[in-house]
Amino acid sequence: MKQKILLYTENFPPIEGGSGRWFWELYNRLDSDKVVIVTHDVKGCSDIDASVDAAVVRIPLQSPEWGLKSVQGLKFYWRSVLALKRLVKQYDIDEVHCGRVIHEGVTAWLLSLFTGLKYRCFIHGEDVETAATSREQSMMVKQVCKHAHTLICNSENSKNLTQKLGYDSGEKCVVLHPGADVERFVPKPLDTQFRNAMGWADKFVVLTVGRLQQRKGQDYFIRALPDIVKAIPNCLYVVIGSGECKGELVELVEQLNLHAHVQFQAGLDDQTLISCYQQCDRFVLPNRTIANDIEGFGMVLVEAQACGKPVVAGDSGGTRETMKIGTTGHIIDCSTAESIAKEIVPILTTPSLSPDVYREHVMSHFTWEGHLGKFIAIMDE
Template sequence: MKDKQKVELVFSEVFPPMHGGSGRWLWEVYSRQDAEKYVVVAGNAEGDNLFDNKTDLKIHRISFDYSSWSDWALFSLGGLIFYTKLFLKLRKITKQYHVTAIHCGRCIPEGFVAMLFKLFKGIPYYCYIHGEDIENSATSRSMTAMLKPVLKRADLLICNSKNSHRLLLEHWDVQKDKCCIVNPGANTSAFVPAPRCEITREKLGWKDRFVLVTVSRLEERKGHDMMVKAMADIVKSVPNALYAIIGSGPRIEYLKLLTHELNLHDNIRFMPNVSDEDMVACYQQADVFVLPNRDVGRNIEGFGIVMIEAQACGIPVIGGMSGGTPETLLHDQTGFSVNCTTPNGLVEHVLLLAGDNEKREKMGLYARKHAEQFDWEIKGPEVIQSIARLEPTK
């Protein structure tokens, strides 16, 4: 009888072509590894067959059958059904291989299922920690009760920022020696500076404008509303200022209403459907990138990969203080960390940059150099190196 292939599983609902920073992080890490050593178990996504056929990685697609976040809580009929199905689906796949470890995109739900495999089969597991995931779990008693044993039994916790690491140590009583900090990165070969191009700017509808850009999902903690409110004051000093909001999400109608109430139709541009190619151009042709995030309850920013992408394009950045965002930039060198719970700090720092071309250019040069340290060719292997260094807790 032929021996089964020895592999490590990468287990994550979120994985390309599904959008999401956590899935992109996993792809950038494991696509650079030996394809014979890793097998991916990922959620179904539109266009996944086309994507999977273009990579050497073996990818199994499964359905994560749940209707809402509440289904992740074990202590309900829906939760029991969800985890039973997920466990059985993963067990069916693991029977094809000799699985030596499971790398989980999140603690819940993936980490919880991996914990069951460790209890029944002794397979070690590692969990990626994004910050917002553990904070969101703390808002639910049942999720908290599930998360604690997942963290306790994990062999390694891979934190995306110093802030996420701090949260684990301070709020979840996690052993320091089972944690490592590895920041996500960016493809600095794709995200590169480019000279100002009036043809591209005209195509984007940005000709002769001072352009501020945000790239993110439209949700409350991302802070688009504060930037829209800030624009009401910014345009008094910079009449040609344009705020381009790239992305979609549940807050879009509210933001459009706010734009209407403040009479900012000529100064706010909603761009919900931007291709990857045009996305790079948006970064390159922007004057300033803004991620005006803030904490909303325990909903925080994990890291902020878009901040690295913008800096890779040689653009100064303004970021909020939520979660790990301040770790993405060098304050007063590549941009500014600003309290974004009110519009005041945004107004002040946008006007500072708008009125000083030399400062913007200098910051952009520093930004590119700073971002190069986050290239995936550097950050990708760091996870694997951390696993190799830390002896798993048996």
């Protein structure tokens, strides 16, 4: 790869989320002298920035308005275009990689109108589907996609959505699945000391890792727990993450008197989080579609399999692309609590296979090294 790249993304650690971690994993594996990362300025970012070999530039990248019709939106894009132009010149950048179509892609598109800037844009699925509900945002996305050199989709599902919505005819879309760090996400023997410390002793631990938001489905899984507990009395649902639905989920646990069967965790360090993957019994992402908000892929499902765990996910978005259905994982209907309970109990009560079976699927399809090769090939086309 000869070109010098500027990654332009609001979502990047320490901001939580799969796309930010994807960017950290991917761009941190490229030659550091070929990458500059421009991301949002947040508190507590010094440790993350120190872990990245490439140059990291922190600037304000948040706005209450992303449209071009509002004064706030216009001011935001004006400042963003000027800042991006300055950074492209300062670091002698050949092309910009945008973390999303809106707003990062819009900024790159606007700059390209005046400078001929070459840019590529990541597509996550929920971004283009949500934009399609707004005439203004849909117009913006069409222009971003029209002028982009490549649209990097995180799944076949996201690619199909982009084409179905008329944002690309099929010439620009390429699929690059996120992966897992197979050196860190590894199977481990039962660690009784860790499980005891976490309050998991003698529990059948079902784990979910992800932002606490409706489409992740933690709420419906909690509603399904009374029926699940009838079949698995020692079931403990461990929810790791933070987000806007935390209060609602805590209240739901209180209403259903499920304190003994639900545990919330947040702010865990990386090693403790990985240990949770390694020491749980099953991993579930009970995602569902909320209006036009979908799960584009589901990195956490890949990470769980890398740790030798069977996975279960909702039949929405690109989650089925993370697993070998029927062997390393199952897809179920998570649109209601009743359907979750009905379909997941037989899965949870079936003995799991050897951890090697789940890990081998990841080793064959989702290592970062393999994805890095695909990414570089895309850049060199």
